[in-house]
Amino acid sequence: MEKSRRPQQLAFILLFGLWLPCCLTQTTPSNSATPTPSPSPSPQPQTEKLKVRLAGYPRKHNEGRIELFYKGEWGTICDDDFSLANANVLCRQLGFVSATGWTHSAKYGKGQGKIWLDNVQCGGGEKSIELCKSRGWGNSDCTHDEDAGVVCKDERIPGFVDSNVIDAHVDENKIEEVRLRPVVAMAKKKMPITEGVVEVKYKDGWAQICDIGWTIKNTRVVCGMLGFPHERKVNKNFYKLYLERQKNYFHIHSVACLGTEVHLAACPLEFSKPNATSACTGGMPAVVSCMPGPLFMQNSGLKKKLKISSNVRLKGGSRVGEGRVEVLKDNEWGTVCDDRWNLQSASVVCRELGFGSAKEALTGGRLGQGMGPIYMNEVKCVGQERSIWNCPFKNITMEDCQHMEDAAVRCNIPYMGLENTIRITGGRTRYEGRVEVLSLDSNGTQSWGLICGESWTTKEAMVACRQLGLGYANQGLQETWYWDSSNVTEMVMSGVKCTGSEMSLSQCQHHKTVSCQKAAAKFAAGVICSETASDLVLNASLVQQTVYIEDRPLHMLYCAAEEDCLSKSAAKANWPYGHRRLLRFSSQIHNIGRADFKPKAGRHSWVWHACHGHYHSMDIFTHYDLLNANGTKVAEGHKASFCLEDTDCQEGVSKRYECANFGDQGITVGCWDLYRHDIDCQWIDITDVKPGNYILQVVINPNYEVAESDFTNNAMKCNCKYDGHRIWLHNCHIGDAFSEEAERRFEKYPGQLNNRIS
Ligand SMILES: *[C@@H]1O[C@H](CO)[C@@H](O)[C@H](O)[C@H]1NC(C)=O
Numbered sequence: 001m002e003k004s005r006r007p008q009q010l011a012f013i014l015l016f017g018l019w020l021p022c023c024l025t026q027t028t029p030s031n032s033a034t035p036t037p038s039p040s041p042s043p044q045p046q047t048e049k050l051k052v053r054l055a056g057y058p059r060k061h062n063e064g065r066i067e068l069f070y071k072g073e074w075g076t077i078c079d080d081d082f083s084l085a086n087a088n089v090l091c092r093q094l095g096f097v098s099a100t101g102w103t104h105s106a107k108y109g110k111g112q113g114k115i116w117l118d119n120v121q122c123g124g125g126e127k128s129i130e131l132c133k134s135r136g137w138g139n140s141d142c143t144h145d146e147d148a149g150v151v152c153k154d155e156r157i158p159g160f161v162d163s164n165v166i167d168a169h170v171d172e173n174k175i176e177e178v179r180l181r182p183v184v185a186m187a188k189k190k191m192p193i194t195e196g197v198v199e200v201k202y203k204d205g206w207a208q209i210c211d212i213g214w215t216i217k218n219t220r221v222v223c224g225m226l227g228f229p230h231e232r233k234v235n236k237n238f239y240k241l242y243l244e245r246q247k248n249y250f251h252i253h254s255v256a257c258l259g260t261e262v263h264l265a266a267c268p269l270e271f272s273k274p275n276a277t278s279a280c281t282g283g284m285p286a287v288v289s290c291m292p293g294p295l296f297m298q299n300s301g302l303k304k305k306l307k308i309s310s311n312v313r314l315k316g317g318s319r320v321g322e323g324r325v326e327v328l329k330d331n332e333w334g335t336v337c338d339d340r341w342n343l344q345s346a347s348v349v350c351r352e353l354g355f356g357s358a359k360e361a362l363t364g365g366r367l368g369q370g371m372g373p374i375y376m377n378e379v380k381c382v383g384q385e386r387s388i389w390n391c392p393f394k395n396i397t398m399e400d401c402q403h404m405e406d407a408a409v410r411c412n413i414p415y416m417g418l419e420n421t422i423r424i425t426g427g428r429t430r431y432e433g434r435v436e437v438l439s440l441d442s443n444g445t446q447s448w449g450l451i452c453g454e455s456w457t458t459k460e461a462m463v464a465c466r467q468l469g470l471g472y473a474n475q476g477l478q479e480t481w482y483w484d485s486s487n488v489t490e491m492v493m494s495g496v497k498c499t500g501s502e503m504s505l506s507q508c509q510h511h512k513t514v515s516c517q518k519a520a521a522k523f524a525a526g527v528i529c530s531e532t533a534s535d536l537v538l539n540a541s542l543v544q545q546t547v548y549i550e551d552r553p554l555h556m557l558y559c560a561a562e563e564d565c566l567s568k569s570a571a572k573a574n575w576p577y578g579h580r581r582l583l584r585f586s587s588q589i590h591n592i593g594r595a596d597f598k599p600k601a602g603r604h605s606w607v608w609h610a611c612h613g614h615y616h617s618m619d620i621f622t623h624y625d626l627l628n629a630n631g632t633k634v635a636e637g638h639k640a641s642f643c644l645e646d647t648d649c650q651e652g653v654s655k656r657y658e659c660a661n662f663g664d665q666g667i668t669v670g671c672w673d674l675y676r677h678d679i680d681c682q683w684i685d686i687t688d689v690k691p692g693n694y695i696l697q698v699v700i701n702p703n704y705e706v707a708e709s710d711f712t713n714n715a716m717k718c719n720c721k722y723d724g725h726r727i728w729l730h731n732c733h734i735g736d737a738f739s740e741e742a743e744r745r746f747e748k749y750p751g752q753l754n755n756r757i758s
Pocket residue numbers: 204205206207249251274275
């Protein structure tokens with residue numbers, strides 16, 4: 001490894017929030033009180049806890065260049081003699097259980113300032129890196145070309161508190177925030193703000209960027225950070241007149257982004273001395289204009305022109321612009337494996353969906369696991385691609401990857417201020433309360449008011465929780481009398497009806513004038529929100545594999561009749577003689593979400609089914625139906641209630657719920673509940689059904705009774721052919737697994753074949 005000296009004064013930084021000792025235009029006052037730390041001869045542990053952080057680029061939350069904060073300054077470690085034992089000590093200091101590797105030769109870019117340690121040799125069990133053998137603080141013959149990095153196992157030490165986050169402000173030039181300030185003449189109140197002067201916030205306040213040498217690539221990075229997929233040209237002359245008349249504070253100049261960075265701080269930048277008004281002679285503050293994605297666009301004409309990708313989607317996120325990445329291939333949706341998943345690839349996904357660049361590239365199924373095929377691995381986007389499908393990737397065989405490794409993203413989305421027009425009050429925690437919305441009265445004054453609880457369901461609550469930024473709706477409440485009602489407001493909204501996917505309640509339907517039967521505050525709409533939720537999915541291929549017909553003698557069906565598992569005509573049968581024709585199959589219901597699925601009702605209200613000898617905790621847990629071409633039910637909709645439990649779990653997850661002995665009911669994340677085809681009531685009574693082609697449909701949690709992160713995957717459908725003797729199922733799939741086109745073809749099936757048969 002190279003040992004030559006490099007100039008100390010580096011004008012460019014490539015890294016997030018780094019302290020830059022000197023810049024081209026910066027002169028340090030001679031009476032500066034900043035002490036220059038002198039290297040200590042031996043690694044004396046400091047009195048306070050040593051701060052360690054991951055820096056550099058492209059780093060992840062669990063890998064990057066190692067930096068240590070010593071004597072008021074961040075510095076690096078030289079890679080000479082570096083080992084996995086060193087990495088283990090550092091990863092534990094960072095809050096991870098262990099290291100999986102380490103890197104040399106400045107893999108994450110070169111650091112700045114001091115090289116604090118060199119020839120570090122840990123045993124591996126040390127509590128802190130400063131307790132390991134080394135040449136001593138600041139004693140090194142290396143250059144930053146040899147900066148060491150670590151790759152930590154993506155598993156946190158339980159309860160670890162990251163103190164580094166709090167200390168991040170020690171970076172003089174850390175960019176804390178970026179915003180667009182519209183000029184007064186243009187400042188309409190419309191959200192989002194898509195055009196204006198770029199301003200960066202750092203330690204001492206807000207400042208502008210000098211636009212000399214500014215490129216459209218820089219604009220792209222700024223727009224991406226602010227939640228916009230595309231950049232637009234801007235009329236500089238208009239701004240020039242205005243900006244010449246105001247005082248500007250330039251702090252950054254010579255920005256040279258590639259356009260693929262996810263943060264301005266990742267671009268090469270030069271910093272000026274703070275408040276240097278003269279630092280931009282011949283230039284002006286940088287101004288940018290961004291193109292919002294269709295979701296955030298006011299002008300609906302443009303919306304049609306700017307279509308978002310139809311072969312990529314996000315599933316299971318609790319907020320807009322986040323979720324598991326799913327891609328469409330051969331008309332079926334599948335997931336992406338997380339090997340090498342990074343911010344560049346994640347940003348391509350975000351932008352093609354109409355969001356900005358990626359805020360986080362998540363690995364390890366952090367936003368829930370998918371069920372279907374896994375299509376891609378080792379996706380390696382540069383960042384300029386129009387779609388993830390244009391990036392290099394590897395095809396996958398199921399052995400390479402499992403759904404535990406599903407990749408996900410959190411995208412930057414534009415600030416809409418939606419959370420400012422809604423609040424919750426009266427609840428016991430900040431996640432629950434009566435919903436209040438900000439409204440204008442006839443005099444144009446703003447005031448908060450309640451929503452009528454009538455017709456308020458989980459769907460409406462989902463929108464309210466999303467708008468509040470509090471995640472999923474655990475419950476939508478129609479009565480809230482048991483909450484504190486000392487400061488209740490008037491009812492200002494009623495008849496709210498949402499589809500569940502809106503970003504704010506104002507996008508839902510509601511009455512023009514308030515009309516509420518029970519207008520008292522105790523009947524105001526309330527919500528209980530939650531950061532995580534369950535997600536139930538039926539194993540479609542198991543249904544297809546296990547289907548058969550059974551002619552079951554009536555004398556074996558007394559129990560079933562008592563539980564309402566037969567169609568109405570059974571009542572007129574000549575009991576106990578004769579039989580019923582049953583369409584039977586197994587149901588395996590997986591919880592692929594991030595919280596356990598638990599029945600809403602407490603144990604006291606569970607119903608004992610003496611005949612079958614167990615408690616039912618949910619009255620309606622699934623619908624089993626057979627539909628004809630026009631969607632009419634031909635076999636009577638059978639509402640099944642179950643006794644919920646963990647029949648089995650994926651590796652490493654232990655069972656928690658068990659029906660027997662009045663046990664706790666539910667389905668643990670990573671487990672499934674299996675109803676075998678030979679269990680009583682696990683069927684559809686098709687005694688009265690004529691031969692033909694149908695659609696078999698199973699819907700789980702049909703009334704949205706229990707919170708789930710995704711309700712679009714609750715239905716499972718199959719094409720079903722019945723010739724009067726035998727039955728065949730094909731194309732069994734979860735409600736959201738097919739492309740729209742394939743789904744349309746699927747739905748046409750009964751009609752087409754009926755004609756052919758007759
Ligand atoms: C620059 O100075 C002005 C007042 O002199 C102050 O209001 C502003 O916050 C300063 N800006 C920065 C970036 O230091």
